[in-house]
Amino acid sequence: METDFIAWLVSRLPADQRLEVPPGDDAAVLRPPAHRRTVVTVDMLMEGTDFVLGPDCSARAIGHKALAVSLSDLAAMGARPEAAVVAVALPRHGGDTLGREIEVGIEALAAEHGVTLAGGDTNAWDGPLVISTTAIGSVRPGAAWRRDGARAGDVLVVTGAFGGSLLGRHLAVVPRVREAIFIAEHFAVHAAIDCSDGLSLDLSRMMAASGTCGVVRLADVPIHADARRRAARDGGTALDHALGDGEDFELILAMPPEAASALVAAAGTAPLDLPITMIGTVAAGTGLVAEAPDGGRSPLEPRGYVHAFDS
Ligand SMILES: [Mg+2]
Structure with a gap:
């Protein structure tokens, strides 16, 4: 059912000026904001290690969290989020429902922070749920916050x-x-x-x-x-x-x-x-x-x- 799922997913994504080529092609093409540097971060969450799906932890919540932790890394660089791509390994059993719930969680947070979802990859396997988010942000040249800039007296x-x-x-x-x-x-x-x-x-x-x-x-x-x-x-x-x-x-x-x-x-x-x-x-x-x-x-x-x- 992967084709149905992808079609459903692509149909939900709003058009965005930042996308010269939108999701659905082999790759998306982003228009970078003028006079800004690109900031990239990737995170992975694995069922069993980072979360256990259940009554206290919905697939929607995991979708939210997966994007949220990447946006937190952009925030820690003083960067403005622009786009994200998401890769998901879905368990074969119940994967379709799970995938849709995850997407709803991701979309809500992306909309809240003006993040355009530029693409992704969906696989099914006999393992647990794994989700990886790559967030792309922008910052003025030389203005990114780093870890190595603290000085005595700060x-x-x-x-x-x-x-x-x-x-x-x-x-x-x-x-x-x-x-x-x-x-x-x-x-x-x-x-x-x-x-x-x-x-x-x-x-x-x-x-x-x-x-x-x-x-x-x-x-x-x-x-x-x-x-x-x-x-x-x-x-x-x-x-x-x-x-x-x-x-x-x-x-x-x-x-x-x-x-x-x-x-x-x-x-x-x-x-x-x-x-x-x-x-x-x-x-x-x-x-x-x-x-x-x-x-x-x-x-x-x-x-x-x-x-x-x-x-
Ligand atoms: Mg961090």
């Missing part, structure tokens, strides 16, 4: 709150696309990363790339209510959940102090309709340091999700 700033995403936010991912575009236009940002694997782990990656040390004021880490709920269930601390759970898909930014203060002051009004918090500073050195409320400092071990494999 202030560490985060959007939103952290921890406990497994209670549902890991599926209902809200990529900080509009926020990132607005911040990129109005505030100086030295380095950025999105929080996919864990606040402390992703921050440590930024610090490693920048050759700097991140000093985190533990009392200032914004803790999500979900982190408190998880802590109440498992006896851990909400702070540990905030630092290590991951899949928050918030932005972690290193900014000059004046820019950080201005950004925090601008939070709460559209399009920055979310808390924005200074959680620490960047210092000379390496790794992460935790600063307690009494000013005492100790090493902070990065924790989070790591894809493990061996030889």
